[in-house]
Amino acid sequence: MGEAKKRLIERAGGIPCGEAEAHHAKLAFIALEDERAAKAAAMRLSRKGLLVNVADRPDLCEFTTPSILDRDPVLIAIGTSGASAGLSKQIRLRLEKLLPQTLGDLAAKLAASRDAMRARFPDGAQRRNALDAALAEGGTLDPLDPGSVDRVDDWLAAASDPEASQTVEIQLTSDDPEDLTLKQARLLGTADLLLHDPAVPTEILDRARADALRRELPYSGEPVCGLTIILRAAG
Known part of the structure; x- marks a missing residue:
């Protein structure tokens, strides 16, 4: 297990060192079979100011390492806060089957096309909405379609202007976010x-984009270009 942790650090660009050089380090990984020895090492290194991870002993960990799905530059981390590394691994393996190897190439192509997208869609909201539509399930650039990376240029050339603004009202049926369609x-x-009723629970509001503007109803501010959602509380 110590060898696996060493490979993880090297893969992330870190430089593994021994305890004698701990004063140069920020993180400590401990892989010892003996519980008393592992606990002593954790206390010793923690006192030196390092954040400590102890293999197979989550109660001694000050941080945990997730299971990483790598489609460079796309990285997906699956963690369980130390509850079960095996569960994290099995989730990652399932996702490995779903996400094509070309996903990283698609991300790189979109990054390289950023200036072209700005020229095609000067308005930020329109640009975001056009990209959302293209990347949606079944869209021209569906991330789960291995061929999407080859369609970026054609999409930019042929993409129609999205609606400048749209307003949709949602009447909730319950306060449980799992009941959303x-x-x-x-x-x-x-x-x-x-735009939401004050009674709409935070758990549902948090399903919105983190950078979306949130305002309680009634709202008399300036209209926002793009998609506006009016969210009514259940009942």
Whole structure:
């Protein structure tokens, strides 16, 4: 297990060293079979100012390492806060089957096309909405389609202007975010402005984009270009 941790650090660009050089380090990984020895090492290195990870002993850990799915530059980390490394691994293996090897190439192509996208869609909200539509399930640039990377240039050349603004009202049926329909969850995830009743629970509001504007109803501010969601509380 110590060898596995060493490979993880080297892969991330870190430089492994022994305890004698701990004063140069920020993180400590401990892989010892003996519980008393592992606990003593954790206390010793923690006192030196290092954050400590102890293999197979989550109660001694000050941080945990997730299971990493690497589609460089796309990285997906699956963690369970130390509850079960095996569960993290099995989730990653399932995702490995779903996400094509070309996903990283698609990300790199989109990065290289940033200036072209700005020229095609000068307005930020329009640009975001056009990209959201292209990357959606079944869209021209669906991330789960291995051929999407080859369609970026054609999409930019042929993409039509998205609607400048759109307003959708959602009437909730319950306070449980799991009761949102797939369409409602998708709309919340793409909204630029979220207008909501004060009674709408935070758990549902948090399904919206982190950078979306949130305002309680009634709202008399300036309209926002893009997608506006009016969210009514259940009942």
